[in-house]
Structures are given as structure tokens and as C-alpha cells.
Amino acid sequence: MAATPQTTSTDSSLPPSVHRAPSEDLAMQPVKPVKVGGVFRGGGTLPSALCLAKAAIGAGVLSMGVHAAEVGLAFTMAALCAGAGLTVVSISLIAKACVSTNRWSFEDISDELLHPALALWTGFVNAANCLGSAAGYLIVCGQVFAVLTHCGDEDRRLFIVGIGVCICAPMALAREVGFMRHLAALSFGAILLLVVCIAVLPIERGIDDSVTVDGLLDGKGGATAFAYMNSVNNMIFAYNNQFNVPQVTGELTPQPGVRRMTNVALVSTSLTFLLYASVSAVGVLAFGLDDQQDTFVLDLARDTRNPLVFTTLLAVMFSVIVCFQFHVYPIRQFCAYNIRKLRAGAP
Secondary structure, eight states: OOOOOOBOOOTTTOOOOOOOTSSOOTSSSOOOOOOSSSSSTTOOOOHHHHHHHHHHHHHGGGGGGHHHHHHHHHHHHHHHHHHHHHHHHHHHHHHHHHHTTTTTTTHHHHHHHHHHHHHHHHHHHHHHHHHHHHHHHHHHHHHHHHHHHHHHOHHHHHHHHIIIIIIIIIHHHHHHHGHHHHHHHHHHHHHHHHHHHHHHHHHHOSSOOOHHHHHHHSSSSSSOOOHHHHHHHHHHHHHGGGGGGHHHHHHHHSSOOHHHHHHHHHHHHHHHHHHHHHHHHHOOOOHOOOSSSSSSHGGGGGGSSSHHHHHHHHHHHHHHHHHHTTTTHHHHHHHHHHHHHHHHHHH
């Protein structure tokens, strides 16, 4: 009697590049081949940190100036420091849960440690959060396009649809977060250009007349509790990258580890803090305490004929498009989890 060939299957809870035979113990650590490619290899500490940082640095950075003008730079810095510390702790705890359970999505971790109902709820909340953020990024793209071209609402909507269909949809097919590492690095540089562009304005024109030392530190005065809550909410989203942590942890090479992921968290959070802190300060110095618009895009709209401003706005559009892609992965994981559950329950 001929021997039946043994087939291998993949465990969907594993990192995208890891496969197991059915006889292997699911509790075992995933073993991946060492990938040679230098510091910027897929699964390396620096590229993983850039991907996590870019997942958080999106449209929220554009409104940091107006929030800092309302509540003051002292409160902004204190909140950013507190958020940075909590972010590093939370990423380390998520990584520990991933490595301990050998699961690489929030749904699978919740299913393993808690209950399938909580896994569904966790996945739904993550997906809803990412869908809302992704929609915001497309809105920012449309806003930048309207500022640069002075087009009407119909053309702006067509542009948003075109960006979503022709750029965002094809890029969303990438299986690994690490695939985005080069785009993440370019995108981070694009946001740094925004900081440089805004910093150049007070150097060329002088600091805005409404800015005083007290106003810079404490805000313009009259800030309500709602203003402080709105500022804190914006700074919470400044570090909102935990939805990518399980998958990024699973993609670490040569092997996932809590210490490696803690290093990733320290680097990504430091980059995020420096960027948000610097853009808050230069935004107030450039545009003042009283007349800031809702976003830097609108503040810069009056100077679109300036080559640096024009290039910066294009860079902002590129940056939010890249950030959009990182929010696709949790949605895909939630859909994949539900499909696996439906297949498991099917007769």
C-alpha cells in the first residue's frame, strides 16, 4: 500500500512568513531563518521602529500647533512625556503576550487568554478605530489637493476616490508590515520636511507678534476643560500604534522577543515624541496664539506659491497615504480571524 504523502499547513496565527507542519506544537516559539540584509533588513529593530512610528504619525500632527496654542507648550510636553512612557509599557506588555501565547494578532491573543466573544469585540474596536483613522487620512489628502489646485468639491471627491482605488488598494495587498519599511522611512522624512518648512517661517518673517513667553508656555488663556480634553485626545492618537504591535512582533528576525520589541518601542516612541514636540513649538512660533487654523495645511494655504511650501504639502499628502496603509493590517487580521472561525464551525 503506497504511503500517503504528508502535507503541510499554515497556522494563521503565526507571522506571515512562518509555516508549521501539523505535528508541530503550537506553543513552540516560531523559528525563522536569519535574514541577511544589514541594519534595514525586514524584521530589524530600526525598520520595525520606523513602521510603528509611522503608524502613529498621521493627520494628528497637523493640528498640534493649534492645540499647543490653546493649552500651552508646558502642558503639551507633559502630556507627550506621559503618553510616551505609557506607550513603551503597553507595547512591551503586548509583545510579552504575543511571545507567551505564540499568537500574532489581538484576536488570537484574546481568544487564547480570554474568550472568543472578547476576541470579536477587540477585533471590532481595532477595525473601527483603523477605519475611522484611514478615512481621516483620505480627507487630509483631499484637503491638500484642494489647497494646491483650488478645485471644487466634486473634483476633490474624485481625487480621493482615485487615491483610494489606484494607490491605497494595491498597496494594501502586502502581507507583512515590514514591506512598508522603506516607504515609512521616506514618509517620516516627509513629515520632518513639514517641521523644517514651519520653522523657516519665523526665521524669515520673525516670531508672530501674538507670542509671548507666558503665552508660549501656558497658552493664550481661556482654555476650557473641553480644550484640554481635545488636546489630550490628539496626543493619545500621537502614539496610537499598538494595533500593529502583534504583527510587527511576529515579524522580528531572527526570532520574536520581548526585549527586542521593547527596544523597538523605545526607538519608535522617541521619534514620535521628538516630532510632535518640535512641530508644536515651531507651529506656535510661526502662526501665533490667536489666528491658527485647524491644521497646518490651512495655515500654509496662503503661501502655496512658495516652492518649499508647495513641496511640503505634497510631502504631507504622501505621508498620510503611507500612514493609511498601516491601518489596513488590523482590519485584515479581524476579517481573517472571522473567516477562520466560520470555517472551523462549518460542517
